[in-house]
Amino acid sequence: MTVQITARQFHEADGVEDWRSLYHLVSAHFRTDSLAEGIALVDESGQLASEDEQRHLSVDLRHAGVTVSLSRRDIELARQISAAARALNIPADPTAVQLINVTLDVLVSAKVLPFWRALLGYREISDTYLADPACRGPAFGLQKMEAARPQRNRMHLDIAVPHDQAEARIAAALAAGGHLVSEAHAPMWWVLADAEGNEACVATWVGRE
Numbered sequence: 001m002t003v004q005i006t007a008r009q010f011h012e013a014d015g016v017e018d019w020r021s022l023y024h025l026v027s028a029h030f031r032t033d034s035l036a037e038g039i040a041l042v043d044e045s046g047q048l049a050s051e052d053e054q055r056h057l058s059v060d061l062r063h064a065g066v067t068v069s070l071s072r073r074d075i076e077l078a079r080q081i082s083a084a085a086r087a088l089n090i091p092a093d094p095t096a097v098q099l100i101n102v103t104l105d106v107l108v109s110a111k112v113l114p115f116w117r118a119l120l121g122y123r124e125i126s127d128t129y130l131a132d133p134a135c136r137g138p139a140f141g142l143q144k145m146e147a148a149r150p151q152r153n154r155m156h157l158d159i160a161v162p163h164d165q166a167e168a169r170i171a172a173a174l175a176a177g178g179h180l181v182s183e184a185h186a187p188m189w190w191v192l193a194d195a196e197g198n199e200a201c202v203a204t205w206v207g208r209e
Contacts, residue, residue, distance in 0.1 A: 007205035010072045015079040018092035019070075020162035021205035022099040025058075026078060027069040029096035030085045037090060038066045044084040053077050058135055065096065094162050100138040101158040103201070105149070109142040116140060156199045163187065163204040170202055 007021035018028040032038045038061045045068060049057050056071040070078055085092060106112050109128050116122070120140060122130035128142040141158070161169050166187065173192055174180065181191040181199060188207035193199045 004071070004073050005075075006209040007072060008209045010075060013075050015082065016075060018082045018085070018094065019078050020094050020097045020164075021072065022069075022097065022160040022162075023203075023205070023208070024072070025069045025099070026072050026074075027067060027097045027099070028078070028082065029065055029067045029093050030090045031065050031093050031096075032063070032090055035061070035063045037088065038062065040088055041066050041081075041085055041090055044088070045081050048080045048084065049074075049077055065093070066090075067097070095165055097162050097165075099160040101141050101160070102138050103141045103143050103156055103158050105145040105154040105156075106142050107145060107148060109144065113142060116142075153198055156201065158189070158201045158203055160203045160205075163206050166190070166202055166204050173200075173202075 007026075010016060010019070010021060010026055016026075018030075019026045020028070030038075030041060032041070042059050042061055045057065045059065046054070053070070053074050056074065057077075058069040060067040068081055082092065104112070104116070113124070113127065113130070117124055117130055120130060120132070120137075122140060123133045125131050125139075128144075130140040132139070138157075145154075159169070170180070170190055170192065177195050178192050179195075181193050183190050185207075187204055189201045189203040191199055191201055
């Protein structure tokens with residue numbers, strides 16, 4: 001069994017230029033002109049993946065594109081899927097890659113995690129993280145806070161984007177009326193807010209190695 005690798009090690013490998021690390025996964029988006037094109041790429045990806053790799057392979061198929069997600073350790077499979085896409089004349093678009101998490105600030109995660117697990121019907125990944133077993137909805141995370149904040153929102157979105165797209169995404173959000181709350185943890189994450197103070201984080205893999 002291949003040992004897990006860091007995001008930096010993945011990106012330093014050859015032949016993975018189409019792929020971007022988002023937390024523990026790597027993803028690539030391929031633009032298509034029809035559902036038939038996407039199905040052809042999905043079929044090819046399934047045939048390329050070993051039985052073990054298929055357990056970590058996730059595919060989102062739409063008329064306009066296919067998003068493929070893998071474990072970071074599956075470097076060779078990433079190369080092969082990119083090669084298959086090129087052979088099918090399906091271009092990669094790294095700017096379309098992202099991952100959305102809903103994050104709730106809590107004092108004691110053990111007290112609230114069972115409620116959210118039952119309410120969402122999600123699977124427990126860790127004592128602070130839940131995931132949709134059907135991969136339909138965003139993941140749900142708990143983030144510890146030191147003291148209650150009754151006058152501040154306690155739930156926010158985490159938007160994981162490719163490391164080379166973060167500044168453009170932040171600039172677009174600021175131009176759309178948002179403001180920067182904190183960049184103390186950048187480039188791991190930036191905290192932004194809308195005009196009414198509702199917060200969201202833009203996150204990258206950098207600093208998570």
